Every structure is written in C-alpha cells, then in structure tokens.
Amino acid sequence: MNRMLRNATLILCNTALLADLAACSKPADTAAPAADAAAPKPSLQDLQNPKAVQQAVASTLPQGDKATPLTSYRKIDSGHQVMFLYYGMSSLPVPYEDVAQIYSAEYSRTSDGFQRKDILKALQPRIDQEIERAKAGRYVILESRDGALLERYNFEKKTFTIKDMTSNDRYTYFHDNSQYTLGQSNATDFANLPVPDETKARAIEGYLSKYAQLRMEVYGFAQDADPSNRRVKLQVMKVRLYSPSNELLAEI
Template sequence: MNMSHSSSVLCVIALLSALTACSKNDSTSAVSAAHPVAAGDATPSLAEATSTKGVEQAKLNALPKGDPATPVSQYRTLTSDKDVMMTYYAMSSLPVDYDKVLLNYSQDYRSTSDEFKKQDMQKALKPKIDQEIANAKSSQYIKMTWDQFRLDQYDFQTKAFPQHALTKDVNFGWGYDYRIEFSNGDDFTLLKVNDEAKARIIEEKRSKGQPLDLIIYAFAQESALDQHHVKAQILKVVLVDKNGTELF
C-alpha cells in the first residue's frame, strides 16, 4: 500500500516537471519572437530612418532660396571647372587656397616647378582671381548646359518625359575637382510637356537618338566644406535641340 502511494506521488511529480519545462520553453519562444536579438547588420528602425530623413530635409529647407521670376539675363553662365571653382569660393567661408586655385586656373602655373616663377604668377594673378570670386559672389543665379541629356520615352499618363540623370544624388561639372549638387534635383524626375504637339516633336527626336541639351537655371545656395561641391537649387530647366531651338 505504501509502495503504491509512493509510486503515484512520483508519477505526479514527474508529470508536473514535464509541464513546467514545456511552459518555460513556450515562454522563452514567445519572448524571442516578440523581441528578436538585433544582429550587427540589422535594418534601422522606422523611427531612426524617419529621423535621419527629417534632419536632412530640415537642412535643405534651411538653405537660402532663389526667385524663379528672376530674368534670364541676370544668370551667370558656367562653362568650365574654373567657373564652378570661383562659385565654390564665393559661397565658402574658407580662405582662398591660391596655390590650389592656380593649379586649376593656369596651365603655366601647373607646368612649372620653379617656385620663384610660381610666386611671381601668384602675385600677378591674385587680383584677377579675387575679382572673379567677387563677381561670382554678387551673382548667385547660375545657368549651365547639360549636353546630350537623356530622356525616357514619353509617358501619356503623366504627360511628361521621365528622366533619371538629374537627381539630388547626382553632381554636375566639367572636371573632378569642383562640382554642382542639385538640392532639389528629385523635383525634376518628370519633365512635364502638356502640349501634345511639342511632346510629339521631342519624342521623335528622342526616339531617333538626336542630341538634346538641357539648360539648367539654378541658384547657388552654399559650398559643401567637406567637398569641392556647390549646392544649388534648380529654378527651371529648358530643353533645346542641336540648333539651340527651345523645345519646352
């Protein structure tokens, strides 16, 4: 009788232990599923991503803005790396590095290793460089031509030509040293052409591979001090054909 009772007690204890173990395992699994352990390459949370984008957008919003109604005659034309360089120093709070500027500015300066000749050229060209920087500072409205600009096929639903060349992540220029960044480039991914007659002409030229150039009218906002880049706000764009005829 006592042995039977002891066996029953042992069976109950064993059953309770098994149930407890199962309960612990289920609880652990539930916690793990609800709060997965973060890996080293885990994707940032939505809050973190949103916060980063918010900070970037706030910086862009704080930049000075140009007036789209500014007459075309008041825009300064950029045609070379030198022009971008002058704009960079005009918008920068850093002192002018004349040696670096002259390496880009003068072929004679680049080609000589005579330090006395370099010093003489610096003295002779410094006033001219200072004047060009001053001119750039007084004229923040700039225009440039993007040769052989690529458009995608006309989209009837949006009445626009999509394009992926001009975005805020792309920089423009004639060399590798000084470049233009477009702070609102993403606003121009669809080039609207509501006039169907004009759209037909552009689509015909585009489909035949005829060269099309994009004239960009922009406002120089600031210099990126960690790079030789000028941030600019696009105010309008004009598409022209190889003869300079305005298409929109």
C-alpha cells in the same frame, strides 16, 4: 543604441522638454498660434529617413528669387568658374597656391620657387576678382546636349522623365577642373517634365527615337558650398528643353 541615435534621442527629448516649459510659462490668457498646434513633432523615424533629413537641410539654405529674370543668369561651362563660385560661397580662406596650380599653366609648369612666388603675386588680384565676380553672380545656367537626356514618354502622366534629375545626389563637373563640382538640392522636384500637348510630345519622342541632340538648360541658384567635397549646391529654379534647331519644346 549607437552614439548617433543616443544623441538624436537627447536632442528630441530636450526639444520636447523645452516646448513643455515654454507652454507652462505662458500667461493663462495667451493662446498659442494655430500654426504651432498644427506643426509636426520631430521623431526618431524622421532622423532615420535620409530623404527627410535632406529636405530638412535644404529648407535651411538661402532660397533663390523666382522673379529673377532668366537674362540675369550666367552660363557655367568651366570647372574654373565652379572653383571661383565655391570660394565665393565659402567662408574658408582661399588656398592661392592650390588655385594657381589648377588655374595657371605657367605656374604649374615651373618648379622654380622664386618664379612661382612672382607668378602667384601677379595672379592673386585676378583670383580675388574672379571670386568676387562669382559671388555676385549666384544665378547660373548649366547646359547639356545629348540624344538621351530623357526617358520615353509616360502616357499616363503626360511627362518625360529627365534622367539627371531623378536623384539629388548627382553632381556635375567639367574636365578642365574636375576637383570642384556642382550638386542640386532639389533636382527631384524637376524630374518629370510635363508635356501635355500631344504634338510636342510626339516631336520629342521622335527626336529620342533618332537619338537627336536635344539641348537642356538648367537654371539654378547657388545656395551653399560644401567643404567636404568641394561642391556648390544649386537650387534648381527652372528647366528648359530645346530641339536641335533651338526651338523651345517644354519647360518646368
């Protein structure tokens, strides 16, 4: 048995032992809540299932408010915005020199140590301001335009599969600053875009057959910052699909 499984076994055993002790310490006339009896017990099989582990981790993250109006979401179209959001979400100290190297062409162009120090001193308040602004704006919109955003229509399910939503492991980056990325913790929940209306389904299928540039808006809530890969994790809140003429075709 490797170390990971051995540790997992110890955790599960300790959890079970603590549960038994807690049960024994209850007064005889105190009944356990019904929810406790129905709650599933952890198992090694759950720990070996990457999807189950991923869902368990996602459930511990802060959750966005579905009542938040869509007008409160701000558009993300730059890697610098992602960078500031990352440090706004992270508890790590801001590496100002690294940020300035990416953010400021003037700073990155010069090798003069004194000039770099002066530029950094001038930049630091602006960097702090951008980070605070990003921290206060955790509801964001990602927009994409493509002629192949969707799979062809599934007549049985009456849905179009959104290609970029078929895995929670996909991520988005911007060319101006690709070191910081955006991931989605629940993308697969939005993988199938329902279009029960045949007229709209026909219109979307027609656009796909012509490789027309459809536009998609993904509304997300910034839940966490992952320092292992400089990635902000988003909880997808809503997805909207628009025609080339900006007509709302479908949403989920």
